[in-house]
Amino acid sequence: MADSTVRSGATPVPSVPQPIASQPIASEVLFRDHAHFVVSFLRHMGVAEADLDDALQDVFLVAHRKGGYRPGAAAPRTWLASLSIRVASARRRAKRRRPVSAPLHEGFADDRSDPARHVDDRQALKRVQAALGHLSDNHRAVFILHEIEGVSGHELAGMWDVPVGTIYTRLHHARKRFKKAYRAVCNRQTLSNVGGR
Amino acid sequence: MKPWLDDPEVPPEMRLDLLASRAAARRYDVEAQEPRLLAACAEEAPLPPHLDEVARGPELLTWPSLYGWKLGATLLFGCVATGLFTWSLWPTSPGTSSHASGGPSQGEHVDSAAVHPRNAPPAEKGAQAGPSAFGSSQGEGARAEIEQMVRIRALLATDPRAAHTLILRSQAQFPRGVFVEERLAFLVQTFAARGQHEQARARARAFVARYPHSAMRDSVESVLRD
Numbered sequence A: 001m002a003d004s005t006v007r008s009g010a011t012p013v014p015s016v017p018q019p020i021a022s023q024p025i026a027s028e029v030l031f032r033d034h035a036h037f038v039v040s041f042l043r044h045m046g047v048a049e050a051d052l053d054d055a056l057q058d059v060f061l062v063a064h065r066k067g068g069y070r071p072g073a074a075a076p077r078t079w080l081a082s083l084s085i086r087v088a089s090a091r092r093r094a095k096r097r098r099p100v101s102a103p104l105h106e107g108f109a110d111d112r113s114d115p116a117r118h119v120d121d122r123q124a125l126k127r128v129q130a131a132l133g134h135l136s137d138n139h140r141a142v143f144i145l146h147e148i149e150g151v152s153g154h155e156l157a158g159m160w161d162v163p164v165g166t167i168y169t170r171l172h173h174a175r176k177r178f179k180k181a182y183r184a185v186c187n188r189q190t191l192s193n194v195g196g197r
Numbered sequence B: 001m002k003p004w005l006d007d008p009e010v011p012p013e014m015r016l017d018l019l020a021s022r023a024a025a026r027r028y029d030v031e032a033q034e035p036r037l038l039a040a041c042a043e044e045a046p047l048p049p050h051l052d053e054v055a056r057g058p059e060l061l062t063w064p065s066l067y068g069w070k071l072g073a074t075l076l077f078g079c080v081a082t083g084l085f086t087w088s089l090w091p092t093s094p095g096t097s098s099h100a101s102g103g104p105s106q107g108e109h110v111d112s113a114a115v116h117p118r119n120a121p122p123a124e125k126g127a128q129a130g131p132s133a134f135g136s137s138q139g140e141g142a143r144a145e146i147e148q149m150v151r152i153r154a155l156l157a158t159d160p161r162a163a164h165t166l167i168l169r170s171q172a173q174f175p176r177g178v179f180v181e182e183r184l185a186f187l188v189q190t191f192a193a194r195g196q197h198e199q200a201r202a203r204a205r206a207f208v209a210r211y212p213h214s215a216m217r218d219s220v221e222s223v224l225r226d
Helices: A027-044 A049-065 A076-097 A115-132 A137-148 A153-160 A164-196 B012-025 B030-043 B049-055 B063-101 B122-128 B137-158 B160-173 B180-193 B197-210 B217-225
Strands: none
Touching: A027 A049, A027 A076, A027 A115, A027 A137, A027 B012, A027 B030, A049 A076, A049 B030, A049 B049, A076 A137, A076 A153, A076 B049, A115 A137, A115 A164, A115 B012, A137 A153, A137 A164, A137 B012, A153 A164, A164 B012, B137 B160, B137 B180, B160 B180, B180 B197, B180 B217, B197 B217
């Protein structure tokens, strides 16, 4: 099995806007180019590990049913993000009706070259996920896409069809809430570590 | 807006966590999932209901599509609340204007407590009854009530029976008028004057219980002492 993982810290957050494709893109091509992005986005949006495989399939299956990506206001990546938001929301609604007790497995690919770093990164992901859980869906999506995935404000404005200023206002509030929530998560973790000793 | 991670004010541990989180979230065996997707795409099976809704949704994730139902619910609630508020105000609106003009209407019988203090001396009532105070049709009723009170007061000393009859008629005509309290006090006096002392005492006790701070309490209690 090919190791398709991304090494932590090896890829800085890109700040250059992604060019909008001028040709339709089939879902298979979208999958190869953007599956990692979609997985990362879904994880940060709070999709459980047990649901991740299905949620990823759902996003690209919907993309396929829509005839793949067609050039428009949104770039392929942000278009997939908008589908992912809806899929995550639909799965959450469905899960409320049929709750899953515990994750069956975790879909993290092994990083045998640096297992210690792998563990640290997963701890970081858990902290960030916990802090993101305090944000509303829209603030969460804007924050993830801009701060974690490096999507530019203009791309996000195209995705939501709103002025860039609106995106930055949302981002400003999302940053404030995330910072506050992150501190609370770290404090809780410190307290539990102290209590566990 | 600059990426937050470039901001020196962002705590270093948070910056590191965000970078590490991004790396961890991307660790996924994509190739293992590709055949499954290709098979599902080739199968062209109907989408499950929750996905069908997503597939039929708008192409762009617009704010209205996110907030649509909330906005609709808010507007609906606002319309209903405004309608109820207007409806609740409408019947009292003319009454409010009558308050401003100084008198209640005969047809509506505005609560006397809202229009006039219960224990106010009669002189104030007379002052309110001037032509400038009751210019409208609502003022006509109050004026008629005042005229009846003047007649009742005059008859009390000369013809208690006629006064009694007029009090009952006035009470029936203005059950929530301005002078309910005065009429009930006069009624006690008419019972006493006609020799119906039991009735007078019962009415007096009821009056004192209902209007403990009335200016007419002394005259009513004199019936109880007799």
